Amino acid sequence: MSLLAEDTEAADLGLRWKPGFAALGPAFFTELRPTPLPDPYWVGRSEAVARELGLPTGWHESKVTLAALTGSLPVAGARPIATVYSGHQFGVWAGQLGDGRAIMLGETEAGLEVQLKGAGRTPYSRGGDGRAVLRSSIREFLCSEAMHGLGIPTTRALCVTGSDAPVYREEIESAAVVTRVAPSFVRFGHFEHFAANQRDEELRALADYVIDRYYPACRTTDRFGGNAYAVFLEAVSERTAALLAQWQAVGFCHGVMNTDNMSILGLTIDYGPFQFLDGFDPRHICNHSDTQGRYAFNQQPNVAYWNLFCLAQALLPLIGDQEVAVAALESYKTVFPNEFEGRMRAKLGLTEAAEGDRPLIEGVLKLLAAGKVDYTIFWRRLSGYMADGNVEPVRDLFLDRAGFDAWLLSFSQRHAGADRALAAELMRRSNPKFVLRNHLGQQAIEASQQKDHSGVATLLALLQTPFEEHPGADAYAGFPPDWASTIEISCSS
Known part of the structure; x- marks a missing residue:
């Protein structure tokens, strides 16, 4: 009852x-x-x-x-x-x-x-x-809606409500x-739970529920000899690969990619110590609790595959064949790079693949990393250059001007004969002007702690449509202040 x-x-x-x-x-x-x-x-x-x-x-x-x-x-x-x-x-x-x-x-x-x-x-x-603090709740609320605005699969957030009831963390909050x-909050960890406890009946019931509700096509294919559970694992792998490609392309660090924080639907879930990159550093660790760097930005794709392997182990009693389970993970290795390159081509204003695209992508990422160039601002300014031909705002971001000029020559040659206006529009739709930087979230949090929630509302409005110009809001799209680098976000956040 x-x-x-x-x-x-x-x-x-x-x-x-x-x-x-x-x-x-x-x-x-x-x-x-x-x-x-x-x-x-x-x-x-x-x-x-x-x-x-x-x-x-x-x-x-x-x-x-x-x-x-x-x-x-x-x-x-x-x-x-x-x-x-x-x-x-x-x-x-x-x-x-x-x-x-x-x-x-x-x-x-x-x-x-x-x-x-x-x-x-x-x-x-x-x-x-069992409580959440105002600080972390505002971050989750805003980032859930920000990711949706970016077109990245995510859980959503209807609202945040507060109370002056005290919660004890490092300090009283x-x-x-x-x-x-x-659509579902089921995680990899749900399957691991029943597999680890050798409760195969419940494991099968859970898998059947998820397949029938969210992956019905797994029942009607002859892949893997019609093994619906293997096809399901493959489908989850491919959704996860596509999600990770979107994270990497936009410069999003999750911070705590445990298997219990991985969505079976390929959604971004559990916003804790996340961060959008400021200066581009592939080895950036956004989680202050991650002392070994397991969840560094450039490790995220490999960690996702490791987590999928754990899911495969959990589903093995249903799949019935270890080789089949491993084979079901193989497409991750092709889907992720293909999806990532597709996202990066769009950021570069390229509508079709060409042989030299990978060196072009890798070249600009190396330049950005060498100079710790602001990731979001670079891509937005490059979009502006494609629209108006003024390269100086982009060039000014680099200390290595010669290196940038050499890359720009390759970039321009790749666009030779192309419609610049169409390329500029694709780039504007692929390179957001606004992301939820840590310092912006912190400012909204500090105001809310004083019962002024206008900053939350302002950020929400910008982040729900992050590719638009939003005249008058340029301060939210500028470089982070020096103090932003001192913000520490941990698993308790």
Whole structure:
């Protein structure tokens, strides 16, 4: 029986719910209520996500809705659960993990799962308080929507609500809750959990659920002799490869690519110590907790493949043949470089592949790395050069002017005879003007800590359409201040 059967009052958000993941049964989750927070207030809201969910106009005007999305009131028709999973963290088997501070309200009729992150302790909190702080919640909210604006697959965020309730981290901070939205929050770690515990029946049920819901084509192909589980692994590998190519092309560092932070749908999930590169440094480590550099920017594609290998091991009882499982991972090695080169060609304004494209791409990346040139600004200025022919703003970014001039000659030769206006438009659509730099997020956080949430709203508006010019907002697209390099983001963030 649902816990909500005992409730005398529940908030009707105008959503209708269906069983979704909860239909798998109690082996996969624990049913529980969020823990209330006192005196909640709005910090940020995404009307775009509200429309995706089908929320009614004026949804945020109700104090009842505010309380419900902070975990202080039950939601009518919802069946809140915390799911169990396991995983590898920093390359080491960590055993049972699970939703330690995220409680899923359920799945809407539109096929979207809704989660409250920071909603209190669960059986999987491992001694933690189950809370999220305002600082990290704002970062996740903004980056979820920023990645969507960039066209990169991601979980979404409906809103952030805050409370003055104290949360103890390195210092006392205030609590917050992020309402996250995704077609599914299933991770590699969900499969690892049941495989590690030799619970093949539950493993098969989970795989069948995910395949039937999200990868139905795996049932109707003769690849791998019609082995649907191997085809599923291949499909996940290819989605993951495409995702990593997008991360690398835009200069996004995830920071903590544990297997429990890898989406089975190839979504960017779990925004903790992330960062968009400022100066281009392939070896950049954005996570202050990552003392060995396992999740450095240039290691991300290899780590993703390692994580997929862990998923393959978990699915082996279903696939039944180790060679077939390994073969199902092979396409990652071709999909990633092909997708990456395709993204980089678009950034260069190239619509078709040519033999010399790889040296052109590698050459500019080496130049950027040698001079620690600002990654986002370089690409946006190069787009401007293609539009107006003024190369000086681009050239000024480099100390090695001769090296840049030599590369520019190759770049110009590659575009010989091409329509510059079309190339410039492709580049403008491929090279964002605005990304969520750490210092911009920090400024919005510090203002919100003083109850001024206007900075969150301003950043959200820019990041939802990051390729547009947004006249008057150039300060948000400029070079980071010197103090930006002192910002430390760790796993507790």
